[in-house]
Amino acid sequence: MSGDGAYDTRACHTAIKIKGAIALVPPREGAAFWERGHPRNLAVGCQKLYGSNKYWKERYGYHKRSLSETAMYRVKQLLGGRLSLRK
Template structure:
């Protein structure tokens, strides 16, 4: 795949839940006991052009998506053109992380969004969504590319499973990162192409 970074890459970010499948799960299946399930969150940053996962993090379910954006972006050494994410990332911290990468943030403002200080990058999104509506704003900003992150998560769960089998958090993190590398290797071999019926 073409990984030229002279123009900058467009990144889409999202997260998904993964079940932790441990002894408690086996016990619940065997004896019918009702046990509270443990979950982890897998956060992904996907190159919108190549569909490669270029950043991944695992967190506990209590960590907000917006808290992890910096961990996904900071290690990247590529030139970034834009970062697209859903409204969960509409925070000052997320805008600061994107600005630190000299990229444009394409994040829909919350429905009750107010303007921030003069000159802030988010203000134009707030004004535009109030004037032309959220749907039109999303079209103008190519926000539809966010579905690529959802597609990457779907591929992850279909090919690697939606469970983590390791017991400790560090091992679960390693397990998830290995699965991401395998998924990228598979995507590097070639993405499926849609062939419609003629």
């Protein structure tokens, strides 16, 4: 599951884990480490070591999220008001 920093909460990480997915969520600026062995700690470590999330985003393909968002935006623009999740 890929999401922006707004999803960097314990509740979101727990919900993602319960669903059996892997969280690809960049830590918020100035984030602290969580309990030992938590997968999020790798992203926090990269942030602290390099001063930003840039290395982590490149290493784990986080940019694919924005590419998919752009693609969906284009589809919605092309289809106009005809695309809806509701009947």
